[in-house]
Amino acid sequence: MRSVSVALAVLEAVSERQPVGVSELSRAMALPKSTTQRMLLTLGELGWIRAGGEEPTRWSLTAKAMAIGSRHRGDEEIRRIALPAMHRLSAATGETVHLSVPDERRVVLLEKIEGLHPVRTNAVVGHGAPMHTTASGKALLAAMPEAQAAALLRAAPLEALTPHTDTDADALLRELEQVRRQGYAVTVGTRHPDIAAVGAAILGTSGRPVATLSLSLPAQRLPRRLWPVYGEQVARAAEECSRELGGERPA
Amino acid sequence: MRSVSVALAVLEAVSERQPVGVSELSRAMALPKSTTQRMLLTLGELGWIRAGGEEPTRWSLTAKAMAIGSRHRGDEEIRRIALPAMHRLSAATGETVHLSVPDERRVVLLEKIEGLHPVRTNAVVGHGAPMHTTASGKALLAAMPEAQAAALLRAAPLEALTPHTDTDADALLRELEQVRRQGYAVTVGTRHPDIAAVGAAILGTSGRPVATLSLSLPAQRLPRRLWPVYGEQVARAAEECSRELGGERPA
DNA sequence: ACGACTGTGCCACTGTGTGGAACGGTGAAC
DNA sequence: GTTCACCGTTCCACACAGTGGCACAGTCGT
Secondary structure (H helix, E strand, O other), X not given: OHHHHHHHHHHHHHHHHOOEOHHHHHHHHOOOHHXXXXXXXXXXXXXXXXXXXXXXXXXXXXXXXXXXXXXXXXXHHHHHHHHHHXXXXXXXXXXXXXXXXXXXXXXXXXXXXXXOOOOOOXXXXXXXXXHHHOHHHHHHHXXXXXXXXXXXXXXXXXXXXXXXXXXXXXXXXXXXXXXXXXXXXXXXXXXXXXXXXXXXEXXXXXXXXXXXXXXXXXXXXXXXXXXXXXXHHHHHHHHHHHHHXXXXXXX | OHHHHHHHHHHHHHHHHOOEOHHHHHHHHOOOHHHHHHHHHHHHHOOOEEOOOOOOOOEEEOHHHHHHHOOOOOHHHHHHHHHHHHHHHHHHHOXXXXXXXXXXXXXXXXXXXXXXXXXXXXXXXXXXXXXXXXXXXXXXXXXXXXXXXXXXXXXXXXXXXXXXXXOOHHHHHXXXXXXXXXXXXXXXXXXXXXXXXXXXXXXOOOOOEEEEEXXXXXXXXOOOOHHHHHHHHHHHHHHHHHHHHOOOOOO
């Protein structure tokens, strides 16, 4: 279905470059200008994008796209189960807690509880990052069958977001060994230079990872001696969620 | 562009009924089964929906839709400016603070700061509600030209989400008068039976409302004498954001 | 006044999307 | 075991929806 494919590609491109005009977009996507314009008009009529406001010929997403996207499935159940654990974790550590879900080779932030420290990380609900750059992602990779993790990591070159990002699939796979042993993953500056994170996976009934909990905090607030402290707490919280997802009553 | 229109309608329908099968969906949308099936397969190939997991023939949204939706425009600037004010407001009141944006006749939650009380409202970032059912929505309506508010309210019948929801457009328009005078809107049980909210609009450079701040809390925690107290605080915070959006340095 | 850009509208061609009908599999009813 | 109703899947001839080259109008910087 060609036109649908193109239309959704346009929608995605708009989301990345908004606000964007017809010519610029058609150039970026190597698409005829008339086609691009028809797509934009159609998407506009359907209420997914809009070209109003100050620059009346440049298009941006409407909130409709957000409203629809936020209905991502599993939301209700995972969110409901994880929220209490997230609050407890946040209260115990004073740090920001993230609940994320996998999407292909990325992890997407589903929910967060902000910590109390005045210096905060400010991730945005709904945004995503490559799996190999986050503690959540590594925890997910470690919790899935090794063959699957290897396939994901080798499907494409691993992008480096900072100088500390691991870009070697084989090294990463070895690192996952350790994550599996200790039950949590720690990253320092692999996504943003000064941000560290501690993550652990939540498992569904099938034993496959369906989500992760993670702490996200400034690197200087996570000295090495705290790794196991926070790590154990996050792992325990994630495990509670896994058990409850499996049908067991919470402790 | 027929096929695109249908495809996006299917995507939206899936988001509302997930997980959903071919026949059920085709019936619900009054669409030929073969067409529905082709749409689902296409959307699946493009990574927007997936039919894996336990029920291998029922489709659900992937996180891709969420990731794209969360790039809704204005995000960066409004969020950046509003977050400090939200934190202050949350610290001052101990309650949950919401940042929402308008979308046609609805308001969509863009960001939230959770309060400290153990009894919490649990709204989900990205979800929306009809304007006339929320304090944020009323604050928005009051801040736009009256003709525009009237047009929005009269475009379609006003849905009642609870027995307390106002469904009379004219009465609502009169209520907006008062909101304009005092600078904030208060709702009690108009969206969920036991939830109250206090909202005020953030204005952009054009003077049009672009977003709102609101407090959301259990109704019993908002006795009438607190209305002006919280109202003033929310209005002041919103005004700070408006001024900063207009280019002025924050105080 | 010119040129290099925007965004917009037109229209003949063709290839893409349509949807009815038929197929194989699964589960409940009897 | 047999029947039936429903599921998801596949096929295919027809026709119309989508394509994209081209020409036009407005706006900016020179």
